[in-house]
Amino acid sequence: MPSSAQRFRLAPLVSSATCLAGLLLMGACTVGPDYVQPLAPTPDLWSAAVAGELSKDEPDIERWWTALGDSVLTELIRQAEISSLDVAAAVARVREARALRGIATGDNLPSLTLSGAYSRTRISENATQFPEGEPGEGEDGEGPAFENPADFWSVGFDASWEIDVFGRIRRQVEAATAEFQASIEDYRDVLVTLYAEVAASYIDVRSSQARIAFARSNAEGQRRSLQLTRDRFGAGLTSALDVSQAESNLANTEAAIPSLEIQLTFAKNRLAVLLGEPPGTLDELLDAPAPIPDPSEGITVGMPGDLLRRRPDIRRAERRLAAQTARVGVATADLYPRFSILGFFGLESINFSDLGNPASIAWGIIPGFSWNIFQGGKIRNRIKVEYARTDQAMVAYELVVLTALEEVENSLIAYAKERIRRERLADAARASQRSVELVHTQYLSGLTNFQNVLDTQRFLFQQQDELATSEGQVVLNLISLNKALGGGWALEEPTAERLSARPAQEEGGR
Numbered sequence: 443m444p445s446s447a448q449r450f451r452l453a454p455l456v457s458s459a460t461c462l463a464g465l466l467l468m469g470a471c472t473v474g475p476d477y478v479q480p481l482a483p484t485p486d487l488w489s490a491a492v493a494g495e496l497s498k499d500e501p502d503i504e505r506w507w508t509a510l511g512d513s514v515l516t517e518l519i520r521q522a523e524i525s526s527l528d529v530a531a532a533v534a535r536v537r538e539a540r541a542l543r544g545i546a547t548g549d550n551l552p553s554l555t556l557s558g559a560y561s562r563t564r565i566s567e568n569a570t571q572f573p574e575g576e577p578g579e580g581e582d583g584e585g586p587a588f589e590n591p592a593d594f595w596s597v598g599f600d601a602s603w604e605i606d607v608f609g610r611i612r613r614q615v616e617a618a619t620a621e622f623q624a625s626i627e628d629y630r631d632v633l634v635t636l637y638a639e640v641a642a643s644y645i646d647v648r649s650s651q652a653r654i655a656f657a658r659s660n661a662e663g664q665r666r667s668l669q670l671t672r673d674r675f676g677a678g679l680t681s682a683l684d685v686s687q688a689e690s691n692l693a694n695t696e697a698a699i700p701s702l703e704i705q706l707t708f709a710k711n712r713l714a715v716l717l718g719e720p721p722g723t724l725d726e727l728l729d730a731p732a733p734i735p736d737p738s739e740g741i742t743v744g745m746p747g748d749l750l751r752r753r754p755d756i757r758r759a760e761r762r763l764a765a766q767t768a769r770v771g772v773a774t775a776d777l778y779p780r781f782s783i784l785g786f787f788g789l790e791s792i793n794f795s796d797l798g799n800p801a802s803i804a805w806g807i808i809p810g811f812s813w814n815i816f817q818g819g820k821i822r823n824r825i826k827v828e829y830a831r832t833d834q835a836m837v838a839y840e841l842v843v844l845t846a847l848e849e850v851e852n853s854l855i856a857y858a859k860e861r862i863r864r865e866r867l868a869d870a871a872r873a874s875q876r877s878v879e880l881v882h883t884q885y886l887s888g889l890t891n892f893q894n895v896l897d898t899q900r901f902l903f904q905q906q907d908e909l910a911t912s913e914g915q916v917v918l919n920l921i922s923l924n925k926a927l928g929g930g931w932a933l934e935e936p937t938a939e940r941l942s943a944r945p946a947q948e949e950g951g952r
Contacts, residue, residue: 472609473778474771477616477764480836482756482843484746488851503752503929507641510735510917514727515644518717522640523633525718532625532632539618539625546618549611552603552783557596564591595797598788598804605782610775613768620765627758630931634754638925640716642918646709649914651731654702656906657695663878664692664899671892684892691896695903734913737920744927749846752928756846759839766835770828776821779813846926853923860919864912871909874902 507515523529567590606612668688674680710728711721750756787805789797796802814821877898884890924930 471607472612472771474609474613474774475767477767479760480763480839482750482840484750484843484847486746488746488854503924503927504932506924506929507637509737510641512644512732512735514732515641515735518644518713518724519637519640522636522717526636526716527718528632528636528716529629530718532629536622536625536629539622543615543618543622546611546614549604549614550606552601555600557598557600557788559594559596561594562591563594589792593792593794594790595792595794596788596790596804597797598786598790601783601785601787603783604780607781608775608778610772610780613771613775617765617768617772620761620768624758624761624765627754627761631754631758634925634928634930636716637930638921640713641921643709643713643716645734645914645917645921647706647713647728648732648734649910650702650706650709652734652910652913653907654699654706655731656903656910657699657702660899660903660906661692661695661699664688664695667882667895667899668692680892687892687896691899694900698907734910735917736913737917746847746850749850749928750843753846754928754931756839756842756928759835759842763832763835763839766828766832770825770832773821773825773828776814776824779811781809781811784808784810846928849926850923853919853926857916857919857923860912860916864909864916867905867909867912871902871905874898874905878902 507519604611668685668691671680671684671688675682675685710724713728714721714723717724744752785805785807787803789802790804791797791799791802878895881890881894881898885892885895
């Protein structure tokens with residue numbers, strides 16, 4: 443059975459005979475395959491078991507981060523859209539693609555060149571056949587036939603126009619238009635990634651702050667236990683071993699804080715760079731700890747087919763497939779002749795003062811054609827190259843679709859399962875907190891040894907640290923899900939202000 447890429451390959455629309463007949467009828471035809479948008483195989487439903495618990499409504503994820511209810515995050519994302527260097531580069535690529543489309547479109551129109559020249563030439567008398575008489579005299583020997591040396595003045599327009607009989611230029615415009623549309627999807631994909639990275643870095647900041655707060659809280663409790671053991675040792679109620687173990691326990695907890703502070707600094711610096719700012723710029727804004735955002739509403743995932751409409755990377759791959767399909771027609775057009783019209787209109791005179799005289803008018807029209815009738819198989823091999831590239835673009839499109847489905851499935855299960863894990867860790871942390879309080883009371887009453895105090899304190903710190911990490915991971919998985927669903931962009935193209943960043947360089951119609 444042929445592959446989907448092979449099935450996509452289309453035969454050229456018209457044969458040579460058909461095109462030639464159309465030319466005789468003063469018509470035009472477009473060779474090469476017409477593009478048909480592929481139908482990528484997508485399942486009817488998400489296969490992840492957890493998807494049954496989620497809404498199948500059309501997802502409203504253009505501003506998905508607002509569901510987290512964090513005004514600082516919302517402001518950071520707004521600032522990122524304005525000042526991100528990744529967005530600036532993507533906008534520049536859109537401007538480039540738009541200009542390339544303008545170049546391709548310009549080939550449809552005649553080209554007109556204004557030129558002027560002046561020359562002064564002396565003809566060799568020994569190398570020129572003069573009429574009877576002295577060189578430089580007329581046939582009657584009385585007046586000069588021409589001046590030697592002679593002046594020559596000319597000014598005028600040269601024009602050329604390729605008549606696009608077989609659609610070579612139309613296919614070029616088609617390809618350039620599809621590439622321009624792909625560049626817009628690339629811009630949107632940059633936004634999707636940028637928003638997700640800004641949100642993820644912000645969650646890393648808040649998660650690190652929560653872990654640091656738990657570490658410091660546990661260190662404070664362990665510091666009180668250390669003082670208690672020292673007091674009891676001084677009163678002869680316990681041994682020096684309890685003091686040493688309490689000191690070790692406190693030191694281990696305090697040693698975790700610098701590592702967490704490093705992670706916090708890294709997350710702040712990453713966030714600053716995403717906003718196009720130097721590292722450290724956001725320290726003042728983010729220094730005050732804040733809780734990890736928690737989504738206030740449920741999420742909707744839509745249907746698998748929604749991905750084809752939402753994800754910019756899929757839309758971009760589809761547009762690049764369309765552009766490559768058009769290039770097959772560009773290569774196929776080289777099998778047929780090219781028809782063109784050349785012309786000129788100008789003024790020519792040996793005297794500058796006579797240029798305005800109607801007798802100085804010169805013009806010409808030159809219809810013509812060129813046909814590569816033998817190229818050693820190069821043209822047909824170029825066509826094969828473009829077909830092979832089209833097959834590659836089709837495979838790339840299918841791979842992007844499958845990867846998108848995989849990312850959504852993985853994000854769905856990761857989000858749901860991490861929520862369950864977070865709830866269990868919260869239960870464990872509360873139980874550990876009660877255990878610390880109970881064992882401390884028992885230790886003071888002499889009902890247990892200090893080792894149980896140390897064990898419960900260490901376990902409480904471990905559970906609280908894992909809980910803070912899991913709370914952050916739940917939101918990170920939600921961010922990944924929204925990114926996988928293609929959230930974070932609207933249908934509008936980049937703003938006119940962005941696309942006109944360098945208007946002085948884009949003026950003029952040439």
